[in-house]
Amino acid sequence: MAPISIKRILISESVDPCCKNILQENGIQVTEKQNMSKDDLIAEIKDYDGLVVRSATKVTADVIKAAGNLKIIGRAGTGVDNVDVDAATIKGIIVMNTPSGNTISAAELTCTLLMIVLMIFQFMGTELYGKILGIVGLGRIGKEVATRMQSFGMKTIGYDPITPPEVTATWGVEQMSLEQLWPQCDYITVHTPLMPSTAGLLNDTSFAKCKKGVKVVNCARGGIIDEDALLRALESRQCGGAGLDVFVEEPPKNRALVNHPNVISCPHLGASTKEAQARCGQDIALQIVDMVMGKSLVGAVNAQVLASTFTPESHQWIKLGESIGAALKSCTTSKQPFSQVQIITQGKHYSSAYMTSAVMVGLLRDGSQSCPNLVNSLTLAKESGVTVTRNHSEGLTQGACEVEISVNGSSYRATGSVQGGVPVLLELNSSVFRQPVSLTGNLLFFKAVASPPLLPSVTGLLATAGVEMESFSAPAARSGDQWYCVGLSSLLGDLGALKPLVKAAAQVSV
Numbered sequence: 160m161a162p163i164s165i166k167r168i169l170i171s172e173s174v175d176p177c178c179k180n181i182l183q184e185n186g187i188q189v190t191e192k193q194n195m196s197k198d199d200l201i202a203e204i205k206d207y208d209g210l211v212v213r214s215a216t217k218v219t220a221d222v223i224k225a226a227g228n229l230k231i232i233g234r235a236g237t238g239v240d241n242v243d244v245d246a247a248t249i250k251g252i253i254v255m256n257t258p259s260g261n262t263i264s265a266a267e268l269t270c271t272l273l274m275i276v277l278m279i280f281q282f283m284g285t286e287l288y289g290k291i292l293g294i295v296g297l298g299r300i301g302k303e304v305a306t307r308m309q310s311f312g313m314k315t316i317g318y319d320p321i322t323p324p325e326v327t328a329t330w331g332v333e334q335m336s337l338e339q340l341w342p343q344c345d346y347i348t349v350h351t352p353l354m355p356s357t358a359g360l361l362n363d364t365s366f367a368k369c370k371k372g373v374k375v376v377n378c379a380r381g382g383i384i385d386e387d388a389l390l391r392a393l394e395s396r397q398c399g400g401a402g403l404d405v406f407v408e409e410p411p412k413n414r415a416l417v418n419h420p421n422v423i424s425c426p427h428l429g430a431s432t433k434e435a436q437a438r439c440g441q442d443i444a445l446q447i448v449d450m451v452m453g454k455s456l457v458g459a460v461n462a463q464v465l466a467s468t469f470t471p472e473s474h475q476w477i478k479l480g481e482s483i484g485a486a487l488k489s490c491t492t493s494k495q496p497f498s499q500v501q502i503i504t505q506g507k508h509y510s511s512a513y514m515t516s517a518v519m520v521g522l523l524r525d526g527s528q529s530c531p532n533l534v535n536s537l538t539l540a541k542e543s544g545v546t547v548t549r550n551h552s553e554g555l556t557q558g559a560c561e562v563e564i565s566v567n568g569s570s571y572r573a574t575g576s577v578q579g580g581v582p583v584l585l586e587l588n589s590s591v592f593r594q595p596v597s598l599t600g601n602l603l604f605f606k607a608v609a610s611p612p613l614l615p616s617v618t619g620l621l622a623t624a625g626v627e628m629e630s631f632s633a634p635a636a637r638s639g640d641q642w643y644c645v646g647l648s649s650l651l652g653d654l655g656a657l658k659p660l661v662k663a664a665a666q667v668s669v
Contacts, residue, residue, distance in 0.1 A: 163230055163253075165451045168209035171195060171216045174235050175440030178211065185448045201225040211235060211443060212242070214427070220246035233447055235439040236261055236430050237300075239460055240353050240380060248461045249542070251535040255446055255458045259299055260439030261430035266303035268429050269348055269378045272402025273308065275423050276346075276374045288312035293340045295360065296350035296379065297322045297332060304348060305332050316340055341368040346376070353380035361385060366392040372399035378429045381406040390416045404429050462534045464512050472577075476558070477517045477533070479582035482598035482669040483562050483575045484521020486584065489665040490604055491566045497522065499565040500540070502549040506558025511551035518562050519547065559585070590634040590642035600629070601647040601668050605661040609637050616660050617645065624651055 168182055170191045179189045192203065200222055204210065209231040212218060218232055223246045232242055234256040247254050273292070278284035292308050294301045297319035305315040309331050317332045317340070324334035337360075341347075347369070351357045361375060362385040375398060377384050386407055392398035393416075403416075404425040411417050417424050430439065442458075449455045456465050467473060491497065502518050504511045519536035523543075531539055540547055563572040574586040575598065583595035587604065596602070607613055614631065621628055630646030640662060650666050651657075657664045 163451055165208045165230060165447065167207045168211060168447070169203065169207040170211045171200065172211075172213040172235075174211060174213060174443075175437045177437060178235065178440035178444040181441065181444035181448060185451070187448075187451070197222070204229065209233065209447060211447075213439075214241055216241065218242040218247070223247050223250055223252065226250075226252070231255060231447060231450070233443040235436075235443045237265075238352055238380060244461050248535055248538050251530055251532040253450075253456075253462045253465070253534060254460050255443070255450075256460060257439045257442035257446070258458055260442045261432075261435040262299045262303055264432040264435035265300045265350075265378055265429040266307065268404060268425070269300070269304050269350075269376055270307045272376045272378065272404070272423060272425075273346055273348065273374075276376065276400040276402045276421075290314070290345040291316060291343050293317060293344035293347040294332060294350065295319075295337070295340070295347065297327050297334070298350060300379075301348075301350040302327075302330055302332075304350065305330055313346075316343060337365070338368070341365055342370065344369060344373055346374050348376040348378070349383045350379050351383060353382050358382050359385040359388070361388070363388045363391065366397050369397065371397060374398070374400045374402075376402040378402075378404040381409065381411075386413055386416055390419065393419050393421050464516050464533055468513050468533070471580075473513065475577045475580055475582060476560075477513060479560060479575050479577055479598065480514045480517025481521040481524075482582050483560060483573050483584070484518040485524065485667050485669055486521075486587070486598070486602070486604065486665075487562060487564055487571050487573050488522050488525075489667040490571055490588070490663070491564070491569075496543065496545075497564045497566045498545060500545060500547045501563045502547070503561040504549070504551045504559070505553070507553045511549060514560055515547065515549045518560070519545075522564065584644070587642045587644070590636065592632045592644065593635050594632055596632045596644045597630070597646075598669050601650050601666065603645040603647050603651065603664065603666045604642055605645075605657060605664040606640050606642050607661040608640055609634075613643075613660065617657070620656055620660065621645075621647070621651070624653075624656065626651055 165187055167188045170189060172193055182189050204222060204226045208228050210229060211233045213235050220243045223243060229252050231253045232247055234242060237256055237258055239254055239256050242254055244254050277287060288311060290313050292313045292315050294305055294315060294317035297317045309315055315332045317327060317334055318337050327334050360383050366388060375384060389398060389401060400421040402423045405427055409427055416422060446457045453469060455469055502515050504514050513533060516533045516536045519540050520531045523531040523536055523539055559574060559576045561574040563570055571588055573584060575582060575584045578595055582598040584598055585595055618628055627648035628645055629648055632644040634641040650668060654664045
C-alpha cells in the first residue's frame with residue numbers, strides 16, 4: 160500500500176500526552192479539543208485527516224459524512240462501539256483501535272470484582288479455591304483473567320467462537336458450548352465485544368440454566384448482560400451477586416440495579432489506570448505513524464485487506480488491478496452499469512484479496528463523490544448490486560490477473576501482469592498484444608480490422624488534434640476485428656473523430 164498522507168489530526172478527548180508527542184515528532188500537526196458537542200465536532204472535523212478518540216466521543220454517520228478529508232479514526236482503547244464502522248467503511252476511512260493497550264488493567268479489575276463479590280454480600284464468605292469460573296470470550300483479556308484466577312485454584316472453563324479449543328487448552332481453559340457452560344459455573348465473567356450476537360447473552364433464559372446463586376462480572380461492554388434480567392435474577396437470588404464496570408447507559412439510569420445490595424458498581428474504570436492510558440495513547444500514535452510511513456497496519460477493524468499491502472511488490476500489483484479495472488471500464492460501450500465481475504488471479508507473490516479490491520477501485524472510479532479505495536470498494540460494489548467472484552491459484556510462477564465484466568449482456572475481458580516492476584496489459588477482449596502494454600500514462604484503445612493504412616491514418620488524425628503518439632501496441636493476430644493500444648501525450652478531446660477509422664474506441668489515464 161502506498162503511504163497514506165496524514166497531515167492534521169484532531170484529538171477530541173483526554174489522551175495520554177505521549178500520543179500527541181509521538182505524532183508531532185513524526186511531522187503530524189495535532190489539535191486537542193475536548194468536550195465538544197456533536198455539532199461542534201461536525202463543524203470541526205472537516206479540516207482533519209485523522210481523528211483520535213477514547214470512549215466519550217460518538218463518531219456517528221453524521222460526523223463521518225461531514226469529514227471530507229478524514230482517512231483514519233483511531234480509538235485509543237479496545238472496542239469501537241462508539242464509532243459507526245459501517246459509515247466509515249463506505250467512505251473508505253480506516254477505523255483502528257489498540258487491542259492490547261488496556262488488557263492488563265481490564266483483567267486486573269475483573270479479578271478484583273470477582274474477589275469482591277465473593278465476600279461482600281454476606282458475613283460468611285466462600286473460597287475461590289475449587290470453584291468453577293466460566294469465561295465467555297477468550298481473547299487477550301479472557302486469557303489474562305484465566306491465568307490469574309487459576310493461581311487461586313479455580314477451574315476455568317470457557318466459550319469462544321473464534322479462538323480454537325486446542326489453543327485455550329494450553330492456558331488451562333476447557334472450551335465448551337454455552338449450553339454446557341451455564342450450569343457448571345460458580346462465577347461467570349464476560350469478555351466479548353457488544354454486537355447483535357452478544358447483546359443480552361446473559362438473560363432470563365440463560366440465568367435459569369445457571370447454578371442457584373451464580374455470581375457474574377462484566378468489565379467488557381454494557382448490554383452483554385441483560386440488565387433487567389440481571390435485576391430479576393438478583394431479586395430471586397438465582398444470581399448471588401454482580402460486579403459491573405459497564406452499563407447500557409453511562410452513567411446508568413437503572414438505579415434499582417446500581418443500588419441493589421448485591422451489586423458492586425464501578426464508573427467504567429477498566430482502562431483507567433496510568434499504565435493503560437499511557438499504553439493506549441502510545442499504541443494508537445505508533446500505529447498511525449507506522450501506517451503513514453508505509454511500514455505496517457495494526458489494529459484496523461475494517462481494513463484487513465490492507466495488512467499485506469506494505470511491500471514494494473504489492474504496490475505494483477495493486478496498480479495493475481486498478482489499471483485493468485480502469486481500462487476495462489473505459490472499453491465498455493454501454494452506459495449501463497456492469498452487473499458481474501469475475502476476477503481470476505494466479506501466482507504466489509501477492510494477495511488475491513487486495514487484487515480483487517484494487518480491480519474494483521478501477522472499475523468504480525468515475526469522478527463522483529464515492530471515492531473508491533481498497534477499504535470500501537467491495538462494499539460500494541455490493542451496494543451497487545454488482546456480483547463479484549474471485550478465484551486464485553498458485554500454479555504459475557509468473558503472476559497474472561484476468562478480469563471479466565458483464566455489461567448489459569455483453570462481456571469484456573482483460574489479462575495483465577507485472578513485468579520488470581511495471582504493470583502491463585497482455586490481452587484485451589481476446590486480442591493478445593505482441594508486446595505487453597505498459598499501463599502508465601494516457602492510453603487509447605481501439606478496435607479495427609488490420610490494414611496497411613490503419614496506423615498512418617490514426618497517426619495523422621492524432622497529429623491534427625495536436626496529440627503525439629508515444630507508443631503503439633498491435634495484436635499478434637492479423638485478421639478480423641482486433642484491439643490496438645496507443646500511448647498518447649494527452650487524451651483526445653473528441654473520440655468521435657476516430658469513427659471513420661475504427662469500430663470502437665476508448666481512452667483512459669492511468
